[in-house]
Amino acid sequence: MRVHVAFTPDEGSVAPTGVVVDVIRATSTICQALASGYERVYCAAEVEDARRLRDELDGVTLGGERLGLRIDGFDLGNSPAEYLEPRSSVVSMSTTNGTRAIVAAGELCERVLVASLLNLDAVVEAVRSHGEDVAVFCAGVKGAFALDDAYVAGRIAGLLGGERSDAAEAAVRLAASFGTAEEAFRQSRSGRNLINHGSELEADIPYCARESVLAVVPRLQRMRGVAAEIAL
Amino acid sequence: MRVHVAFTPDEGSVAPTGVVVDVIRATSTICQALASGYERVYCAAEVEDARRLRDELDGVTLGGERLGLRIDGFDLGNSPAEYLEPRSSVVSMSTTNGTRAIVAAGELCERVLVASLLNLDAVVEAVRSHGEDVAVFCAGVKGAFALDDAYVAGRIAGLLGGERSDAAEAAVRLAASFGTAEEAFRQSRSGRNLINHGSELEADIPYCARESVLAVVPRLQRMRGVAAEIAL
Numbered sequence: 001m002r003v004h005v006a007f008t009p010d011e012g013s014v015a016p017t018g019v020v021v022d023v024i025r026a027t028s029t030i031c032q033a034l035a036s037g038y039e040r041v042y043c044a045a046e047v048e049d050a051r052r053l054r055d056e057l058d059g060v061t062l063g064g065e066r067l068g069l070r071i072d073g074f075d076l077g078n079s080p081a082e083y084l085e086p087r088s089s090v091v092s093m094s095t096t097n098g099t100r101a102i103v104a105a106g107e108l109c110e111r112v113l114v115a116s117l118l119n120l121d122a123v124v125e126a127v128r129s130h131g132e133d134v135a136v137f138c139a140g141v142k143g144a145f146a147l148d149d150a151y152v153a154g155r156i157a158g159l160l161g162g163e164r165s166d167a168a169e170a171a172v173r174l175a176a177s178f179g180t181a182e183e184a185f186r187q188s189r190s191g192r193n194l195i196n197h198g199s200e201l202e203a204d205i206p207y208c209a210r211e212s213v214l215a216v217v218p219r220l221q222r223m224r225g226v227a228a229e230i231a232l
Numbered sequence: 233m234r235v236h237v238a239f240t241p242d243e244g245s246v247a248p249t250g251v252v253v254d255v256i257r258a259t260s261t262i263c264q265a266l267a268s269g270y271e272r273v274y275c276a277a278e279v280e281d282a283r284r285l286r287d288e289l290d291g292v293t294l295g296g297e298r299l300g301l302r303i304d305g306f307d308l309g310n311s312p313a314e315y316l317e318p319r320s321s322v323v324s325m326s327t328t329n330g331t332r333a334i335v336a337a338g339e340l341c342e343r344v345l346v347a348s349l350l351n352l353d354a355v356v357e358a359v360r361s362h363g364e365d366v367a368v369f370c371a372g373v374k375g376a377f378a379l380d381d382a383y384v385a386g387r388i389a390g391l392l393g394g395e396r397s398d399a400a401e402a403a404v405r406l407a408a409s410f411g412t413a414e415e416a417f418r419q420s421r422s423g424r425n426l427i428n429h430g431s432e433l434e435a436d437i438p439y440c441a442r443e444s445v446l447a448v449v450p451r452l453q454r455m456r457g458v459a460a461e462i463a464l
Contacts, residue, residue, distance in 0.1 A: 008243055011376060144243060145399035157281075166421050167239075167377035173409040174402050189398050 001162035002133040005153045005171045007060040008140045009097075009104040013165075016132035017188045018109030019123060019156060021116070021149045023138030025078050026098030027218075028116040028208040029063070032080035034232050035119075035214040039089045043099045044101040047071055050094035053227055061087045062207045064094035066083035079204050092227070101139035102220055109135065114219035117152055117181055120142075121212035124162055134160065151175050182209040200221070205209040233258040233394035234365040237385045237403045240372045241329075241336040245397075248364035250341030251355060251388060253348070253381045255370030256422040257310050257328030259450075260348040260440040261295070265310035266444040266464050267351075271321045275331045279303055282326035283461060293319045296326035300429040311436050312350070324459070332461045333371035334452055341367065343454035346462055349413055350386055353444035356391045366392065368400075379420035383407050414441040 004013045021027055030041050037060075044050045047064065051073075054060040063076040063083070070077040071094060075087065078095065105112045111130065115123040127134050136156055138149035154175030157168040164172065178184040185191040185205045194201040221229045236245045253259055262273050270293075276282045279296065279366045283305070286292040295308040295315070298343035302309040303326060307319065310327065320356040343362065347355040359366050368388055386407030389400040396404065417423040417437045426433040453461045 005377075007239055007377060010242055011240055013376075122274035141398075144245075145237075145239060145397075145402065147398035149404055150398075150402055163384055164378075165374075166382075169380055169419065170377065170379055170402075170406050177405040179410060187401065 001131065001160065003157050003160050003162045003168045004135045004165040005157060005167040006135055006152055006187045007145045007167060008135045008143055009137060010143060011105045012108045012137060014108045015125055015135035015136040016110045017130050017134040018105035018110060018112040019115045019127065019134060019136045020105050020139065021136060021152045022098035022101060023116050023152045023208055024148045024185060024188065024194065025080060025204055025208060026095040026139065027077055027114050028118055029080045029083055030218050030230055031116045031119045031214050033083040034218050035216045036084050037086040038091050039197040039231060041091045041093060041230045042224065043093050043095055043102055043230060045096045045099040047094045049226050050092045052215055053092040057090055057199050059088035060090045060092050063091050068193065068201055071168045079201070081207055096135050097139040097141060099228060101137045105137045106220050106223065106228065114218035115152065115156060115210060117211045118214045120155060121214050122215050122217050124156060126217040127160060140190060147189055148185050148190050151178060151181065151184040181211065182206055185209055233363065233392065235389050235392050235394045235400045236367045237389060237395040237399040238367055238369045239382055239399060240375055241333045241369060243368060244336045244340045246340045247367035248339060248342045248360055249362050249366040250337035250344040251347045251359065251366060251368045252333045252344060252371065253368060253384045254277040254330035254333060254438055255348050255384045256302070256380045256417060256420065256426065257312060257436055257440060258327040258371065259346050260350055261310055261315055262346050262450050262462055263348045263351045263446050263448055265315040265323050266450050267448045268316050269318040270285040270323050271463060273323045273325060273462040274456065274459040275325050275327055275334055275462060277328045279326045279353060281458050282324045285324040286300060289322055291320035292322045292324050295323050300425065300433055313439055314330045324327050329371040329373060331460060333369045337369045338452050338455065338460065346450035347384065347388060349443045350446045351444070351448050352358065352387060356388060358449040360420050373421060378422055380417050380422050382396050383410060383413065383416040398451040414438055417441055
């Protein structure tokens, strides 16, 4: 099995299996929402696209944030801890970086899995069960490298073994340079943004740094317009 | 001083000072050629563009390789050790990844310096003397992440200190994970390509892994058509 890591969505690589990481916080929230009992999560880059899905479908919870604050008129923000009790069957999320990475992976891969640390072992097991080459797509921040996503990609690549691309080898070494996931997240730009927003959002860092506490493997099912439909 | 690393030319970042790394082997060869007494090096992506410069200018040595072999009709390959004795005042090189990175940096930065390990200390000193934010551009391989270039970027960022972007922090940690530069280069795809071509090209690995043996700081002077003109 060849294992590659794309540190930004634009350097995507063709592979049968794609794994998308936006660990702070979109893919952690998607994993938590589906593990909690939501049936589907739609991811759209724009706020208006997320809102439109609520108008088109029944029983939709709107989630997302801009600059750390819940979007006006939305039911929930983007903290995974807000998704422990399902309010409906469907979540419609607005998440720019996460959506971009999921869409990029969907165009290059036969199957796309959604990964965080929360479901680390489950994702690694699913990739192994397919037995084919894999590319891990880091969502990054506005197209740029993000330390938190690269850390998780390195953890996934390290557990998978196989034949590593230069980027996969670098990711594995990067992950090994941190004592804990929380240390990596706190040093990342995304983590520092949460810290700067106060203790409520800062609590998402240790939450997202927990490993293999959820057995779910969310998958891209299809695109619905510009929104990616994710389910188990 | 803010320090950023672009692991691929496409993720370029605007900064006053740009530093380009294509350590195996274009930027090592450029440093060696100018330290040896060549006055200018032109870098062009295409073989025909390098040839055209020889027709347009007097006293041009043609250098470059494809798939490890000297290009048909060219005077020299792409081993820095071939550039110890000047054969003329000007070198016209065909190098795809290196040219792409230099051109990308030239569009985003006020000044562009050419770096390898051979001139590590000299480049770091020059960046410090400008005192402005810096972006290190890794040439990579066909647009993808390259371990050898990322290693050198991490060495540069580590010596510079300053305020690191996520990518710069990752590069510093990656570099620190290797015992020596040669170890990093041998593990990279570019290094393995040289090894697979036999002992003559493999010898370029320890050659390019020598640190701060040249005091030159090559700079992008201007574009001449599609070719980048590099001089001290």
